[in-house]
Amino acid sequence: MNRIYLIGFMGCGKSAVGRRLSFLLKLPFYDMDKEIVRQTGKTIPEIFEQYGERYFRDLETQFLQNFKNDFCIISTGGGVTMRKENQKIMRNTGLVMFLDAPFREIWRRIHRDPNRPIVRQSTRDEIEALHKSRYRDYKQTAHITIRTEFRTLRQITQYAAFQVNRLKGE
Numbered sequence: 001m002n003r004i005y006l007i008g009f010m011g012c013g014k015s016a017v018g019r020r021l022s023f024l025l026k027l028p029f030y031d032m033d034k035e036i037v038r039q040t041g042k043t044i045p046e047i048f049e050q051y052g053e054r055y056f057r058d059l060e061t062q063f064l065q066n067f068k069n070d071f072c073i074i075s076t077g078g079g080v081t082m083r084k085e086n087q088k089i090m091r092n093t094g095l096v097m098f099l100d101a102p103f104r105e106i107w108r109r110i111h112r113d114p115n116r117p118i119v120r121q122s123t124r125d126e127i128e129a130l131h132k133s134r135y136r137d138y139k140q141t142a143h144i145t146i147r148t149e150f151r152t153l154r155q156i157t158q159y160a161a162f163q164v165n166r167l168k169g170e
């Protein structure tokens with residue numbers, strides 16, 4: 001269990017929890033979306049507009065295939081579980097935690113964010129359908145599901161750290 005992956009839908013808190021967890025466990029933190037932006041020199045909306053979603057998905061898979069660091073926290077993009085290959089890499093190289101947030105809360109957080117191209121192009125109903133359709137993949141890929149409703153970022157981070165330490169002790 002060398003890496004800790006945080007997975008879940010847009011806005012569920014992967015980046016925010018990842019940053020805090022890295023601080024608490026004293027492990028380096030990588031945000032896949034940010035790494036892809038850094039490596040390509042383009043923003044995520046630019047990648048989607050100029051090269052299409054498929055190209056972005058290829059970049060996600062390449063990131064997972066080429067990533068060499070261990071003992072770190074990785075917050076993933078919301079669509080990373082769309083590919084079985086990505087699911088397999090994550091499960092085989094680390095502990096996968098799903099941050100399960102209710103859709104109405106997710107929508108409240110993401111609907112005005114211009115940096116999420118999929119949200120910009122879709123209606124609320126379409127995003128809700130996407131959330132529903134991805135849910136099973138999140139559950140199946142994760143070793144641990146953390147329900148985030150009624151929990152603060154601090155509580156979620158502490159619970160995640162507790163799970164990591166519990167598994168380390170086994």
Ligand SMILES: Nc1ncnc2c1ncn2[C@@H]1O[C@H](COP(=O)(O)OP(=O)(O)OP(=O)(O)O)[C@@H](O)[C@H]1O
Pocket residue numbers: 008009010011012013014015016017033075076077078109116148151152153156
């Ligand atoms: N449990 C929570 N309580 C309060 N605010 C939260 C909680 N979880 C996340 N947030 C806030 O919601 C916003 C979205 O969270 P964040 O950017 O971490 O989501 P994400 O899962 O990384 O999304 P994406 O897949 O689009 O990168 C942030 O402003 C974050 O601080």
Ligand SMILES: O=C(O)C1=C[C@@H](O)[C@@H](O)[C@H](O)C1
Pocket residue numbers: 009010033044076077078079080115116117118
């Ligand atoms: O849910 C998704 O498909 C995405 C989520 C974000 O993290 C980014 O990876 C990108 O905006 C696509």
Ligand SMILES: [Mg+2]
Pocket residue numbers: 014015016031033075076
């Ligand atoms: Mg994020």
